[in-house]
Amino acid sequence: MINWSTTLLDLMQVIQRSPNPEPWAEGEKIPWNDPAFSRRMLSLHLSQEHDWASRRSVTIQQHVDWIHHEVLHNQPARLLDLGCGPGLYSSRLAELGHTCTGVDFSPASIEFARENAKKTNLRCSYLLQDVREADFGSDYGLVMFIYGEFNVFKPQDAKLILKKSLEALQPGACLLLEVHTFETVHQMGLQASSWYSTDSGLFSDRPHFCLQENFWDESLSVATQRYFIVDAQTSQVTRYAASTQAYTQQQYLNLLKDSGFQELEFYPSLSGETDHSQSDFFVIKARK
Secondary structure (H helix, E strand, O other): OOOOOOEEEOHHHHHOOOOOOOOOOOOOOOOOOOHHHHHHHHHHHHOOOOOOOOOOHHHHHHHHHHHHHHHOOOOOOEEEEEOOOOOHHHHHHHHOOOEEEEEEOOHHHHHHHHHHHHHHOOOEEEEEOOOOOOOOOOOEEEEEEOOOHHHHOOHHHHHHHHHHHHHHEEEEEEEEEEEEOHHHHHHHHHOOOEEEEEOOOOOOOOOEEEEEEEEEEOOOOEEEEEEEEEEOOOOOEEEEEEEEEOOOHHHHHHHHHHOOOEEEEEEOOOOOOOOHHHOOEEEEEEEO
């Protein structure tokens, strides 16, 4: 059972909060698996006005074209899309002749992906599971884990995901990993505290205040973001927290090699070229 550490507090407990939270101690991630939260998040995934949860369609299509042509060499393959969200990448790859399996723990996103696959007769299947616990299966021609989701896991969980990914691949097949740069995560932890008020938003359908604090753990290279959601009518406070692990390029390289991957190649983006709009990330292709 995952402990998301969604905690109800009163205002005095907020005032008396720990000034420096330990990474992952107050929560592993904002609650993507909560049905109401995932419903609100889905609208952000599908928005064409920003790239907050998923990228806009034009960018996704550029990435899919590069994956199809440059990684898979225009040959049909079985693909595993970890953290697939509403299937925005896997559905497009299926349209190009690939067979895709997606794994995500957001119920609204998985429901959307399944309905879309059924409606369009795509060769896609979707699992509503935590990638740490899911059975990946085997004989894949590509495993994808993109948009920096790898960084939200504790190092021991990240190693587990890499081990399972290696076992899921055919000999000679590739893992495609899109990760955060070290500096991006570092800056997450150094951002000033902030707050906003809204009639409804990602954390609640009701009017509320959102107070956000950010912390950087120098010894562990981890950024932690803490959120206090204050209901405007009841003053009830809900706390969430999320931590993000930073790695240098050499640390990524060592982690993948220690997990059994070889022939590592680095790319500036999922289009294979420098893209300043995606500068928070870079891409590693690693072969089994």
